[in-house]
Amino acid sequence: MTDNPLSQAEYDAVTDAAAHWCMRLHANDCTVEERLAFEQWHDAHPLHAFEYEYEYEAMLEIWDVAGDLPRPETVAPMVRAKPATPWRTFGIAAAVCAMALPLAAYSGWNLGWLPDSYQHFEANDNVRQVTLSDGSQVELNLGSELTFSNYKDQRRITLKKGEAFFSVSHDTRHPFIVKAAEGRIRVTGTKFNVWMYEDQVRVNLIEGSVLVSSNDAVAGDGLRLEPAMQASYRRGDFTPRISQTYDNDNSLAWRSGKLVLDDLALTDALPLINRYLSKPVMVADNSTGSIRIGGIYNIKELNNLVASLPKVLPVYLTRNKDGNPVLNSIPQQAPKS
Structure with missing residues (x-):
């Protein structure tokens, strides 16, 4: 970098050039001469490379959001951290839309292909409350990530993890759809919780009603939930499983920083625990998986729980070849005759 800082106008010119090259390099009619010109521009200043990589990552996010548009086949450069701004991201969206499809007088928004607002949220070490651009409120558990797109x-919400x-916010003309694994939850205005771990999804309805589908390939809007009902499914399930919840249901205890295990078999408890761990805990066999566990735990201290399990359960810990903790049941000794 030069010691002389760029003016805002100079910086904006670099940003515009980066967006231009990002569009041209992925166009079918990009010439060899243009690619050589890009290389010269790219290498002329470190800021040029930085801005191009940022614009490229912004474009990839738009490809992910606009799933109906074709994705460019190219190798992504190294990701650089930089705060996103709506006008930059949706400038790229417009460029991608124009590059990918000849929309003539129509925009991607009018055709329902591109959103007019896009938000990305993550919660790492703390529960996080956010407000979406439509006024809806979302509370994210630890280690959760989602995106919101307003078409x-x-x-549309995509729950990526957690x-x-x-x-x-109630709006009958604009349904609110949460995509989780291969399924979706469709509402117009209500309160509900979505938990996802690997290929497992669970939906708990608090107020209003929702339609839950476990597979986007299946026609129809899915099964309807009423308050105090729960739907669960795994990736690939044809239909979700519906059950009733009760007054002592503890599925929302995470909002108070707690995980409540109510006398669950380890097979059922470990997905709830592993959601918070970098190295998920495994069970050695079905016998170990049938051992039951209960208690109330701080969601920020679940790593400590793993080491303490042999103190409270008839198990001992080993590790598999991938370094995951493995619970093994302690064989019961036969009584002496």
Whole structure:
């Protein structure tokens, strides 16, 4: 970098050039001469390379959001951290839309292909409360990540990992759709919780009603939940499993920083625990998986729980070849005759 800082106008010119090259290099009619010109521009200043990589990552996010558009086949450069701004991201969205499809007088928004607002949220070490651009409120559990896109005909959440509690702003003309694994939850205004771990999803309805589908490939809007009902499914399930919840249901205890295990078999408890761990705990066999566990735990201290399990359960810890903790049941000795 030069010691002389760039003016805002100079910086904006670099940003515009980076967006231009990001579009041109992925166009079918990009010439060899243009690619050589790009290389010269790219190498002329470190800021040029930095801005191009940022614009490229912004474009990839748009490809992910606009799933109906074709994705460019190219190798992604190294990701650089930089705060996103709406006008930059959606400038790229417009460029991608124009590059990918000849929309003539129509925009991607009018055709329902591109959103007019896009938000990305993560919660790492603390529970996080956020407000979406439509006014809906979302509370994210630890280690959770989601995106929100506002389209002309729908509001779309993609839960990438973790758990979230939604208080959805009512809008019958713009349904609120949460995509989790291969399924979806469709609402117009309500309060509900979505938990996801690997290929497992669980939906708890608090107020209003929702339609839950476990597989986007299956026609129809899915099964309807009423308050105090729960739907669960795994990736690939044809239909979700519906059950009733009760007054002592503890699925929302995470909002108070707690994980409540109510006399669960380890097979059922470990997905709830592993959601918070970098190295998930495994069970050695079905016998170990049937051992039951209970208690109330701080969600920020679940790593300590793993080491303490042999103190409270008839198990001992080993590690598999990938370094995961493995619980093994202690064989019971036969009584002496």
